Amino acid sequence: MTPDSDHCTRRRLLRTGAVTVLGVAGTGVGAAQNETADSGDANPSGQADDGESPYTETYRNTIDSVVLVSVSGAGGGPGGGLGSGFVIDDQHIVTNNHVVQGASEGGIEIQFSNEEWRTASIVGTDVYSDLAVLSVEDMPDVADGLSLSESEPAIGQTVLAIGNPLGLDASVSHGIVSGTDRSLPSPTGFSIPAAIQTDAPINPGNSGGPLVGLEGDVLGVVFAGAGQTIGFAISALLANRVVPALIEDGTYEHAYMGVGVRPVGPEIAAEIGLDEPVGVLVVEVVPDGPADGVLEPSTRGRPTGGDVIVAIDGEAIPNQPALSSYLALETSPGDTIEIEIVRDGEPQTVELTLEARPDAERPPAPIPGGPGERPPSTEP
CATH class of the missing domain: 2.30.42.10 (PDZ domain)
Incomplete structure (x- = not known):
């Protein structure tokens, strides 16, 4: 899959306490959602007296660690576009492999919530899990590392997808965990296992951003290639295995x-x-x-x-x-x-x-084109 191709816009961050920061991404038909969770009969909207939604604190606690990933392709060819990512420590950023695949040397630029830019280099990639780790020197102080969850989310759990859908910077959409243990299409003929399904609106540009619980822990890495009416994320359980290997060795063996x-x-x-x-x-x-x-x-x-x-x-x-x-x-x-x-x-x-797992025997197929499985599917 080519990286998410949306026009890069400047960040529009909502930081005052009186404003609800539900910049919810539209669905595939352009409908917006501004729902809030029930918090009792006395306040069925779930909003606090000051007008903030239940998700405002989670947004504030995580948005500084969510970045925009802008990619330039080699020779002006495939590879240009943008996606999302998130900081995990004082040097590294996690995103999707398909976001940075085909990037030219020095062609990955990272924009942080304070509108500072950094050039990133690729530390490691794994096409089978569609994960990539980037390195940034002189990480801005504003960006703290987010933690990958070590447990499977519960069905029905509230989640937020934070990123840059359709170029709308620093956006948040919300929903629930609709399913776990899903299989996602991969460009290799092997499926990506253990994925999370969500009804949070997800669009191109969200790819690589975090799917977080209300405590701010990362439950999955958003995967925007499977369609815009149903959302998916690569599970933190899989990322917890792949990401450390990418940092240490640049690759991961399945x-x-x-x-x-x-x-x-x-x-x-x-x-x-x-x-x-x-x-x-x-x-x-x-x-x-x-x-x-x-x-x-x-x-x-x-x-x-x-x-x-x-x-x-x-x-x-x-x-x-x-x-x-x-x-x-x-x-x-x-x-x-x-x-x-x-x-x-x-x-x-x-x-x-x-x-x-041996190298793929055939050229990668675009992720949006379908599951790309061999019939019957070949297991890892």
Whole structure:
């Protein structure tokens, strides 16, 4: 995906206590939301007596750490545009890989809330998680590091998306966590696992900014490539694994099984003798991959002879997103895992040693064009 391409405008920060700072981004049809949460029958709007919304304090406590990322492409080619990012310490900024991909040398400029500019360099990128870490010398004092959450958010939890949607600087939209453990399209043919779904309005320009809880902790890194009527973020749980490796090594190695899988529906479950349609059917095993000789694929796309993965290391695997999330969040290359399978109607346990994911075999596909999955999808 090319970086978010919005015109760069100057920041319009709301700093006086009497003003509600809900600069809510519009949805894909241009509708704005200015909702507030209930805080009891005496004040159903959720607003304080001074007119501030319940989200004002969270905005104030985080906005100085949220930045605008302006990118110039090499030779005036692809790579120009802007997105968002957020400071995590006195040197580093997290954003999306697709925001800075294709940037020319010295072509990444960062604007802070006090309107100071800095030139940033790329420390590391990971196309599989769509995360990137930038380095800035002489970080402005106004920008404190935000913390990545170490726990999964609750469904229904209130969240704020802070960034620069459609070039509207320092904007905030709000919503709830609509779902977790989602799979997002990636430019590689592998999905991005463990993602967060939200109904907070998200648009191009939001990419790379934080999705925060009301306590100000970062629950995810906003991903604006999947559409404007439903929002997603790369989970902080995944970022907590990837970001430190990018800072230390510039790269991150993902665990890899080397299988293609598909869901087990009622018809497949009946054919292979499962009591319930649960787990994932192995329909492809990559030659010379970790699963070669360990797992058996179905015959010519039919369930006959194919292994059904139902658990890993005692953790139930009810579907494909659960498999992807477990591998991404709980394992590393070199780990040996115990896989509970059903083979020819009989439960068995096999061991498999994971490897590092190989380089993508095909050119990246644009993120907005669709999930870009290989049918069947190849798991990490």
